[in-house]
Amino acid sequence: MSVLGRPLARLEGREKVTGSARYAFESSPPGVLYAWIVQSTIANGTIREIDSGEALGMPGVRFVMTWQNALALNDAGDAELLVLQSRQISYRGQVVALVLAETLEQAREAAAQVSVTYDSEPADVSLSTTHPRLYAPAYTNAMFATDSVVGDVEAALGAAPVTIDATYSTPAAFNNPMEPHATVAEWHGDDLDLLDATQGTNWARETISAVFGLPPESVRIRSQHVGGGFGSKGPTRPNAVLAAMAARLVGRPVKIAYTRQMMFGLSGYRSPTISHIRLAAEADGRLTAVSHEAFGQVSPIQEFVEQTAVPTRHMYAAPNRLTTHRVVALNLPTPSYMRGPGETPGLYALESGMDELAAALGIDPVELRILNEPAIDPESGEAFSSRNLVGCLRRGAERFGWSARDPRPAVRRDGRWLVGTGVAASIYPADVVPSTARITAYPNGRFELAVNATDIGTGARTVVMQIAADSLGVEASCIDVRIGDTALPAAAPAGASWGTASWGWAIMKAGAALLEALQTTPRIPDSGLSVLSDTAEEVAAMTKMARFAFGAQFVEARVDLESGEVTVPRMLGVFAAGRILNPRTARAQFVGGMTMGLSMALHEDAVVDANAADYANRDFASYHIAAHADVPDIDVEWLDEEDGNITPTGGKGVGEIGMVGTAAAVANAVWHATGIRVRDLPIHPDKLIEQLPSPY
Amino acid sequence: MKPFGYERPVDLAAAVTLLAERPDARVLAGGTNLVDLMRLGVERPGLLIDVNRLGMDGIEPMAGGGIRIGAGVRNSDLAGDIGVRTAFPLLAEAVLAGASGQLRNMASVGGNLLQRTRCLYFADTSKPCNKREPGSGCSALAGSSRELAVLGASESCIATFPGDMAVALSALGARVEFQTERGEHVVDIDDFYRDPGDHPELDTTLPPGAIITAVHVPGLPVSARSTYRKARDRRSFAFGLVTVAAALEVDDGIVQGVRLALGGVAHRPWRARRAEAELVGRPVAVAAIERAIDAELSEARPTPENAFKVPLVRRLVTGTLLRLAAEDGR
Numbered sequence A: 001m002s003v004l005g006r007p008l009a010r011l012e013g014r015e016k017v018t019g020s021a022r023y024a025f026e027s028s029p030p031g032v033l034y035a036w037i038v039q040s041t042i043a044n045g046t047i048r049e050i051d052s053g054e055a056l057g058m059p060g061v062r063f064v065m066t067w068q069n070a071l072a073l074n075d076a077g078d079a080e081l082l083v084l085q086s087r088q089i090s091y092r093g094q095v096v097a098l099v100l101a102e103t104l105e106q107a108r109e110a111a112a113q114v115s116v117t118y119d120s121e122p123a124d125v126s127l128s129t130t131h132p133r134l135y136a137p138a139y140t141n142a143m144f145a146t147d148s149v150v151g152d153v154e155a156a157l158g159a160a161p162v163t164i165d166a167t168y169s170t171p172a173a174f175n176n177p178m179e180p181h182a183t184v185a186e187w188h189g190d191d192l193d194l195l196d197a198t199q200g201t202n203w204a205r206e207t208i209s210a211v212f213g214l215p216p217e218s219v220r221i222r223s224q225h226v227g228g229g230f231g232s233k234g235p236t237r238p239n240a241v242l243a244a245m246a247a248r249l250v251g252r253p254v255k256i257a258y259t260r261q262m263m264f265g266l267s268g269y270r271s272p273t274i275s276h277i278r279l280a281a282e283a284d285g286r287l288t289a290v291s292h293e294a295f296g297q298v299s300p301i302q303e304f305v306e307q308t309a310v311p312t313r314h315m316y317a318a319p320n321r322l323t324t325h326r327v328v329a330l331n332l333p334t335p336s337y338m339r340g341p342g343e344t345p346g347l348y349a350l351e352s353g354m355d356e357l358a359a360a361l362g363i364d365p366v367e368l369r370i371l372n373e374p375a376i377d378p379e380s381g382e383a384f385s386s387r388n389l390v391g392c393l394r395r396g397a398e399r400f401g402w403s404a405r406d407p408r409p410a411v412r413r414d415g416r417w418l419v420g421t422g423v424a425a426s427i428y429p430a431d432v433v434p435s436t437a438r439i440t441a442y443p444n445g446r447f448e449l450a451v452n453a454t455d456i457g458t459g460a461r462t463v464v465m466q467i468a469a470d471s472l473g474v475e476a477s478c479i480d481v482r483i484g485d486t487a488l489p490a491a492a493p494a495g496a497s498w499g500t501a502s503w504g505w506a507i508m509k510a511g512a513a514l515l516e517a518l519q520t521t522p523r524i525p526d527s528g529l530s531v532l533s534d535t536a537e538e539v540a541a542m543t544k545m546a547r548f549a550f551g552a553q554f555v556e557a558r559v560d561l562e563s564g565e566v567t568v569p570r571m572l573g574v575f576a577a578g579r580i581l582n583p584r585t586a587r588a589q590f591v592g593g594m595t596m597g598l599s600m601a602l603h604e605d606a607v608v609d610a611n612a613a614d615y616a617n618r619d620f621a622s623y624h625i626a627a628h629a630d631v632p633d634i635d636v637e638w639l640d641e642e643d644g645n646i647t648p649t650g651g652k653g654v655g656e657i658g659m660v661g662t663a664a665a666v667a668n669a670v671w672h673a674t675g676i677r678v679r680d681l682p683i684h685p686d687k688l689i690e691q692l693p694s695p696y
Numbered sequence B: 001m002k003p004f005g006y007e008r009p010v011d012l013a014a015a016v017t018l019l020a021e022r023p024d025a026r027v028l029a030g031g032t033n034l035v036d037l038m039r040l041g042v043e044r045p046g047l048l049i050d051v052n053r054l055g056m057d058g059i060e061p062m063a064g065g066g067i068r069i070g071a072g073v074r075n076s077d078l079a080g081d082i083g084v085r086t087a088f089p090l091l092a093e094a095v096l097a098g099a100s101g102q103l104r105n106m107a108s109v110g111g112n113l114l115q116r117t118r119c120l121y122f123a124d125t126s127k128p129c130n131k132r133e134p135g136s137g138c139s140a141l142a143g144s145s146r147e148l149a150v151l152g153a154s155e156s157c158i159a160t161f162p163g164d165m166a167v168a169l170s171a172l173g174a175r176v177e178f179q180t181e182r183g184e185h186v187v188d189i190d191d192f193y194r195d196p197g198d199h200p201e202l203d204t205t206l207p208p209g210a211i212i213t214a215v216h217v218p219g220l221p222v223s224a225r226s227t228y229r230k231a232r233d234r235r236s237f238a239f240g241l242v243t244v245a246a247a248l249e250v251d252d253g254i255v256q257g258v259r260l261a262l263g264g265v266a267h268r269p270w271r272a273r274r275a276e277a278e279l280v281g282r283p284v285a286v287a288a289i290e291r292a293i294d295a296e297l298s299e300a301r302p303t304p305e306n307a308f309k310v311p312l313v314r315r316l317v318t319g320t321l322l323r324l325a326a327e328d329g330r
């Protein structure tokens, strides 16, 4: 059997569980200073005065950086990174000062003594579909069209025998990887060296060199081990800029890490979303109209538009379709990427709407989806490279025992619980971006793979090794892997579920070229024989097609009539994501994604405090993420999917597809259990308790 | 955080003397609450007095079937004690319903009693909070109040006592034993906790300079058939939205004795004495229980965000008592 497809354990697993793997913050160059951030306590206005006198007099304190003494920075297209450049405050928690001291505790204590006064103005923090300042952005995140209109949705809605008109909302969602954002910065003359918790050091280098006006060659960024990101470590964050700036000003290395509380505000998060869904169908279940109007927020300084309605464009065949995005700038932290941007909140809305439609039509929700399966991508008119949603739904229904399901809601009682099941469909793009990779053969039979991939805990290091071994026809144990360093051949960031496909293609190309070169090289020199590949041309030459992974999620929910507490005893996800390169790490991604979707459905709730103009709950005691006890038996299966129209790796990416449909499946199961349709996540006991029948 | 001193006295007398000398000192037990609050800048002690080696970690029988639980007993050890599990099931269940295994291994009985509120504003030094900074105002009244009090709150504070163990102790009518320079004192748990009134900065009536030494749990026949029920936003590692500690003695379908305390609804563990009085002598039936709990809740003053706690209390209490009645003892 090829080494591809084998369930190899993570290369660095032992180091991680024994604590010897070093994350960015764990490095302490000689002379390092610790930095602590002072955050604004108003949400809108200007800094009147900053008094750092007391802080500077405290033991160990070396410097207090404010807008008055910070370096002037260049705009690299992300105003979040223009830290300490002006008096202006646009949201609570913005950086107003950075304290540098010999120890972490000295810096923390001194930060509490920096006194900042403000001229405060009223703050606006309330998202609504009628907000007077809503506007249509030029495009959404990832450059999708803001609006897309096909046919006449209004007419179709007017004419259809069955329609659904419902509004669904999701709260702001905070990524919260285990490892906080952290950077260690050190200058060597005019060269900058960063250890950074980032999903992609090439992207980070582009940003950092632009912000500081440095040639990219003089910036080196490394990220050997990264403790999760979920999108929040995609773009460079203020921590990296602050550390580099401070290190420059004090002439010593500087290290910084966010506290958990700081991560709620300085690391990005998913905008809250409101989705107005309207569906029209013939009595036989065929959709005649799909309308998805999405609303979200951006911050006053930076626009990031969650592409909530974009997945709806590719999901179902309907002659009349409308998808729009409107946003409003609020005095809250800047939204950014979070696992499945667009798909995650968008599919919660669409797939809840489809469940409501199935009930209104009296058609099984699995069958309703199959009935509306498009032959080609409804949005682009292009062929799908492969689309096995129907296969996922059918296989899932069989494995879950769906056929025995009584469609009526609120009729299954087991003791003090009501029991129900739900289904939802998933879609996520299978994209690829250019990468480079180098493989070197050595006379001793070993090979070195050098590719600037990033392993954010997914097992990427292991999978790139497998791809290299496969391309060379050798055992995985013959490969030494080097990743996570801008000194290596440039490669895609770990994100958008495109990492493995992008790195893998470059590795396969390098492997093939190296095998050829070896044929004509009688003796490998001691310094090794290297081949460098670049897939820019191949990626540009790909035919235009609709490339997506698909999946179906099935969930059982139990609702406690006494308390409104929801538990999920079992979940099943069946996925069609191309070739699965490592079943062990892929399964972890599917299960992890479904867990995060469960957490979104039942637990995670960022509470906006309108008075304080702030997210009120900013720690793990109050921002609840699913605990082990909440996570049921999660069953995952994938279809054998051969897709010759994607990259030669044959894989579609598995990082996000597991998450995106889960919340809808949970909400649909809760409806089936109780007859209560919760259209505003999370499904907390208070949203059910008063509508539940008496348990006695 | 602010630099602080650390002392580990060798005996209780030395600890009490040191505490009396140093008003800026705080007692350190497991540290699971205190150290968090120090990191947040909510607590800024100049000295920590470690009481972990004072030998307060035993569970001993008392006359009449009661027990004396040392203040230093770890939550895990309390919950695992076979005597406690048999005679006071609700107490073991309450402890196990709290926090996580790791925290319970560190957390002490004394520290658990004195854990501070989880009101979001108490922990956020950038916002007003009368409990943290008397006179600064209450941010919760017009802010996020979903978790906060519906009973016994005041204009100055709607914080809740967040703990579980003390709710069970309240139902059991436990007494708190503590030591000051003037000697040993024992106070009913009902008089130990207090309503916020105009002084929400005081969680309890414990005088300054006091070190809790033990908790006395009286032996009661009613406690053998008892349980603890906690409704929460996730299955573990979450504070209760509403919790119920209940003990019931039934004869021939008629309530002979009942103990009922509520958590998550007030500034203190809320002993539901009115409901208890309504229930005794009545049949264990839905209508009677609901009438009793409605009497208890007649003075509930929920905010729009936490109004759900009222029906939640009703359902939880009713269900819990019916279940206890259906049990054939244990």
Ligand SMILES: Cc1cc2nc3c(=O)[nH]c(=O)nc-3n(C[C@H](O)[C@H](O)[C@H](O)COP(=O)(O)OP(=O)(O)OC[C@H]3O[C@@H](n4cnc5c(N)ncnc54)[C@H](O)[C@@H]3O)c2cc1C
Binding pocket: A621, B026, B027, B028, B029, B030, B031, B032, B033, B034, B035, B036, B051, B071, B097, B098, B099, B100, B103, B106, B107, B108, B109, B110, B111, B112, B113, B114, B115, B162, B163, B164, B165, B210, B211, B212, B213, B237, B238, B239, B240
């Ligand atoms: C994430 C998290 C979740 C939690 N979830 C729950 C939950 O669901 N339910 C629950 O009930 N609790 C929960 N807790 C709280 C936990 O129970 C308390 O932190 C713990 O019981 C405190 O005990 P300790 O010994 O660590 O106290 P410490 O932190 O050492 O002390 C707490 C306070 O008590 C004082 N103190 C301690 N011992 C004495 C003494 N002998 N005499 C006088 N004063 C003393 C200290 O000075 C301090 O003010 C949670 C805590 C955390 C961090």
